[in-house]
Amino acid sequence: MKISTFVNLLQEDPRQRFQFKEETRGWPESHVKELLVRHHGRHSIKSVNAANKRITLGMAHQMGISTAIFCTNMQGWRSFREYGIWSEEDSELIRLVRRVPEVYGVDMLDSQPVLISVDVKKALYNNIMFFKCPDGSLVTEGDDRGCLSPEYFQEVITVNWEREVLLDQATVL
Numbered sequence: 803m804k805i806s807t808f809v810n811l812l813q814e815d816p817r818q819r820f821q822f823k824e825e826t827r828g829w830p831e832s833h834v835k836e837l838l839v840r841h842h843g844r845h846s847i848k849s850v851n852a853a854n855k856r857i858t859l860g861m862a863h864q865m866g867i868s869t870a871i872f873c874t875n876m877q878g879w880r881s882f883r884e885y886g887i888w889s890e891e892d893s894e895l896i897r898l899v900r901r902v903p904e905v906y907g908v909d910m911l912d913s914q915p916v917l918i919s920v921d922v923k924k925a926l927y928n929n930i931m932f933f934k935c936p937d938g939s940l941v942t943e944g945d946d947r948g949c950l951s952p953e954y955f956q957e958v959i960t961v962n963w964e965r966e967v968l969l970d971q972a973t974v975l
Contacts, residue, residue: 805837809822809837809839812839820839820840821839821840822837822838822839822840823837823838823840824836824837824838825838854933854934854935854936854941855933855934856931856932856933857922857926857931857932857933857934857940858926859923859926859927862922862923862926862932863923865934867900867922867923867934867940868921868922868923869919869920869921869922869923869956870898870899870900870919870920870922870932870939870940871898871899871900871901871902871917871918871919871920872887872896872897872898872899872917872918872920872950873899873902873915873916873917873918874887874915874916874917874918875913875914875915875916876913876914876916876960877913878916879916879918879958882918882952883952883958884952885949885951885952886944886949886950886951886952886954887918887920887944887949887950888944888948888949889943889944889948889949894943894948895941895942895943896941896942896943896944896949896950897939897940897941898920898922898939898940898941898942899938899939899940900938900939900940901938902917902961914960914961914962915960915961916958916959916960916961917958917959917960917961918955918957918958919955919956919957919958919959920950920954920955920956921954921955921956922940924953924954925942925950925954930942930944930945930950930954931943
């Protein structure tokens, strides 16, 4: 197949997923032209954004990633503790954070916040893929069932917010 035929075929893509750029490479005298083709459609792994970078076991060690945290509530923990963490209904990926937001769980009036610490290195060693998102969080599809098994849970804690009255207008008068 000729290059021009290939380019024409890609340009006829109804979703317009291909981008083309012609560059001159090498020494200025050589004027070797290259055609660069970029696909900007979906990743072959469900819901993975192209900006997300896959983490290998070696990279995890270099980046200091040994654990990540899944934030849930007591009701979620009751369902996850036996079978593992499943993705949210509106996503195909399980999202983990490296740091818990300072005010996580403050607005959870109906349920106590629960933090599940996941052993990322152990999961990577068992061929579970993780991707680092631009915001620093991690995402994974989990195992072949789409979950992170309880065998990867390192620690599970509840967050308790104590309420201390610093000012009571009724007693100030």
